[in-house]
Amino acid sequence: MNSPRIELSAPDITEKEIQAVTEVLRSGKLSLGPRLAEFEEAVKSLTGAKYAVAVNSGTSGLFLCLKAMGIAPGDEVITTPFTFIASVNVILQVGAKPVFVDIHPDYLNMNPDLIEEQITSNTKAIEAVHAFGNPWGIDEVQRIARSRDLLLIEDSCEAIGTVYKNIPAGMFGDAGFFAFYPNKQITTGEGGIIITNNELLADICRSLRNQGRSPNAGWLSHERVGYNFRLSDINCALGTAQLSRFEEIKQKRAQAAGKYIEKLNSDKRLIMPELPEDCNFSWFVFVVRLTEDYSLKQRNELLDMLRSEGVCASNYFPPVHLQPFIKAPLGIKEGCFPVTESVSSRTVALPFYSSLRDEQIDFVCEKLSLCLDRLYL
Numbered sequence: 586m587n588s589p590r591i592e593l594s595a596p597d598i599t600e601k602e603i604q605a606v607t608e609v610l611r612s613g614k615l616s617l618g619p620r621l622a623e624f625e626e627a628v629k630s631l632t633g634a635k636y637a638v639a640v641n642s643g644t645s646g647l648f649l650c651l652k653a654m655g656i657a658p659g660d661e662v663i664t665t666p667f668t669f670i671a672s673v674n675v676i677l678q679v680g681a682k683p684v685f686v687d688i689h690p691d692y693l694n695m696n697p698d699l700i701e702e703q704i705t706s707n708t709k710a711i712e713a714v715h716a717f718g719n720p721w722g723i724d725e726v727q728r729i730a731r732s733r734d735l736l737l738i739e740d741s742c743e744a745i746g747t748v749y750k751n752i753p754a755g756m757f758g759d760a761g762f763f764a765f766y767p768n769k770q771i772t773t774g775e776g777g778i779i780i781t782n783n784e785l786l787a788d789i790c791r792s793l794r795n796q797g798r799s800p801n802a803g804w805l806s807h808e809r810v811g812y813n814f815r816l817s818d819i820n821c822a823l824g825t826a827q828l829s830r831f832e833e834i835k836q837k838r839a840q841a842a843g844k845y846i847e848k849l850n851s852d853k854r855l856i857m858p859e860l861p862e863d864c865n866f867s868w869f870v871f872v873v874r875l876t877e878d879y880s881l882k883q884r885n886e887l888l889d890m891l892r893s894e895g896v897c898a899s900n901y902f903p904p905v906h907l908q909p910f911i912k913a914p915l916g917i918k919e920g921c922f923p924v925t926e927s928v929s930s931r932t933v934a935l936p937f938y939s940s941l942r943d944e945q946i947d948f949v950c951e952k953l954s955l956c957l958d959r960l961y962l
């Protein structure tokens with residue numbers, strides 16, 4: 586008999602989603618049809634945003650925000666080195682310079698106390714990322730952006746459905762965006778969406794995603810250099826079906842996280858995720874950290890051991906600033922962002938999805954404890 590293997594993530598797909606997608610296929614209207622507007626409306630009602638522009642990935646969402654804001658060569662964008670690579674790649678793709686700010690050791694987002702010293706006459710925007718969906722610090726970042734007349738872009742790819750201090754994640758900035766890869770809280774297969782209260786920004790993003798077309802002119806009338814970043818009606822129908830089950834999915838994920846915390850909280854070798862106060866949290870991943878007694882090498886050994894025991898685990902996130910193509914051109918040295926480097930070397934993302942059963946969580950925790958026992962100190 587094969588030993589069980591527990592995946593790192595899994596989408597939550599029911600007959601409802603299958604039916605919604607099948608209906609689109611039968612309708613013959615596969616793109617720019619009624620499902621696109623329906624999906625955008627559903628995201629607007631979840632977040633309270635005035636405008637939503639669906640695109641084919643979270644990365645495309647960020648790219649269009651930066652383009653629509655006019656961020657270009659010569660501009661600097663302040664961001665975190667503790668994120669998924671796309672957050673920073675896109676700054677480089679528009680020709681701007683990423684300027685990193687180290688993270689808070691407990692909450693893992695940019696430390697707002699360190700932002701002001703990085704602002705120069707070239708700074709155009711702050712791109713805040715909610716690492717693992719945690720919005721901690723965004724209110725303070727918003728205050729800094731406003732007081733220094735900087736644009737604020739919220740990379741909320743991992744935070745859909747989180748409400749912090751009564752404001753939905755994605756709504757603190759001039760624009761926010763979500764991602765819908767199948768490891769996210771909800772999926773469209775691939776996809777993303779921009780949210781904003783700025784009508785002009787939304788109009789530009791809508792034009793940019795559709796080959797630079799103007800909304801009221803013909804198919805072959807283009808008013809700017811554009812892209813094909815459209816999200817098909819097939820993806821949108823899947824997204825709307827997922828959103829109709831959002832509370833159920835959010836709750837199941839919260840239960841799984843609660844169960845992990847209950848099982849692992851007393852293990853002194855581990856640091857549990859830290860959530861801020863006044864936060865209705867939508868869990869994206871479950872990432873524990875090893876204490877500072879452990880090295881990067883030991884963490885990596887632990888990941889290998891877990892995988893060989895059938896538990897898929899990952900090292901979310903290696904420091905972005907140490908990726909060779911970022912480190913060398915920006916002249917960054919190892920040790921520049923010590924908190925990020927220290928945290929990154931000790932994270933362990935455990936299997937996490939809404940249909941994770943209690944006995945699977947028991948299995949993961951048992952294997953984690955066993956593998957930790959086997960790690961030398």
Ligand SMILES: Cc1ncc(COP(=O)(O)O)c(C=O)c1O
Pocket residue numbers: 642643644645668669671672714740742743764765766776777
């Ligand atoms: C923080 C963050 N930003 C951006 C992205 C990019 O989203 P996508 O993979 O849909 O392009 C992701 C995706 O995982 C992410 O986690």
